[in-house]
Amino acid sequence: MKKIAILLTILAASSCTVRTTPIQNTNFDDVDFSQIRMFESGKSCKRFILGIIPLPFGQPSLINAVKNGRIRDVKVVDYEYGLTLIPPGTKNCLVAYGLR
Numbered sequence: 001m002k003k004i005a006i007l008l009t010i011l012a013a014s015s016c017t018v019r020t021t022p023i024q025n026t027n028f029d030d031v032d033f034s035q036i037r038m039f040e041s042g043k044s045c046k047r048f049i050l051g052i053i054p055l056p057f058g059q060p061s062l063i064n065a066v067k068n069g070r071i072r073d074v075k076v077v078d079y080e081y082g083l084t085l086i087p088p089g090t091k092n093c094l095v096a097y098g099l100r
Helices: 002-014 033-038 062-069
Strands: 017-020 040-049 073-084 089-099
Touching: 040 062, 040 073, 062 073, 062 089
Parallel strands: none
Antiparallel strands: 017 073, 040 089, 073 089
16 A cells, blocks of 8 residues: 555656746736736646547637636736646646736
8 A cells, every 4th residue: 555655646746847938929028027916817728638639628728718817918928738647648728917
């Protein structure tokens, strides 16, 4: 039983997520970072089993992220890539930040 618990702990710890901001498409001159505490976020994701078989729900789009976060003025957009344990595979997300 201990070996299974150790194996599950190692497997859970090996999961990772990477978040990137596409700076070539972002104009940071228009973003007032003094209001960053007021920023809300919305996320839209797509999952893949074993990293190659897409699940039939979810679509990482800016429109869905804005709807999910109820954002009216988008300031910054991030991409998030990660591993999932259930189902085993990957998750690709688009995260929008802005004001409501």
